[in-house]
Amino acid sequence: MERAIVGFDQDELGDWRAILACGHRQHVRHNPPLVERPWVLTEEGRSRFLGVALECKACDEGEPVSDAMITPDALEAVYRQFHTDLVRFIRPRVADPGMVEGIVQDVCFHIHAQASDLDESDHLASWLSQIVHKVIDNRDRHADQPADLSTADDREAAAPLAEAVKGLVACLPGSYRQAVVMAEYQGLRPPAMAERLDISPSEAEARVRRGREMLNEALLDWCHFEAERQGWVLPRRSAQ
Numbered sequence: 001m002e003r004a005i006v007g008f009d010q011d012e013l014g015d016w017r018a019i020l021a022c023g024h025r026q027h028v029r030h031n032p033p034l035v036e037r038p039w040v041l042t043e044e045g046r047s048r049f050l051g052v053a054l055e056c057k058a059c060d061e062g063e064p065v066s067d068a069m070i071t072p073d074a075l076e077a078v079y080r081q082f083h084t085d086l087v088r089f090i091r092p093r094v095a096d097p098g099m100v101e102g103i104v105q106d107v108c109f110h111i112h113a114q115a116s117d118l119d120e121s122d123h124l125a126s127w128l129s130q131i132v133h134k135v136i137d138n139r140d141r142h143a144d145q146p147a148d149l150s151t152a153d154d155r156e157a158a159a160p161l162a163e164a165v166k167g168l169v170a171c172l173p174g175s176y177r178q179a180v181v182m183a184e185y186q187g188l189r190p191p192a193m194a195e196r197l198d199i200s201p202s203e204a205e206a207r208v209r210r211g212r213e214m215l216n217e218a219l220l221d222w223c224h225f226e227a228e229r230q231g232w233v234l235p236r237r238s239a240q
């Protein structure tokens, strides 16, 4: 997963590391003749690389950064990216590009209404894919020229959305993020996870459960962020 460089620091040996938006650090050594990165040695050089994206393996593996939540700025970047990912998924599936933002709004409202019903065992990207397709179908019924879309809601069709959800997962605190990544993306059951992390199966189960709760909260939080940014008024959620 690509992550923007937000700063630099040095390890205990004085080697330079890039600090990524996710909080992971990655060595960017100047180690000639093997690795030539003279720019990393000067403040001016480093500043030129701020905002440049690096592939973060640690994110793909769900490696914990720390148990702190990410900074508000980084969170905002994650939320904006989620919007971008949604648009990218929706765009090829509708006939009229002018409909895309309206669809994002409907999707936001649907997520807002349904996020609390989301069950731990639901595959998140499939759940999201169903919502998006439902919204597109609804809109198309009123359009002159319905788009030719597949309504397949299997995991394969949901793959692009899996990336979007993965971005959101990145805002969870360390051990919960790792648990959700292992459960959702690597398909590990709690006993296997427990073995890999050297914790008890009940602890593994608890982390997945809490991680999923946090992810639902992040989805809801995204709805509020997006609504505020776009000037939408979210419908009141019925108290149950």
Ligand SMILES: [Zn+2]
Pocket: 003, 020, 022, 023, 024, 056, 057, 058, 059, 060
């Ligand atoms: Zn990372």
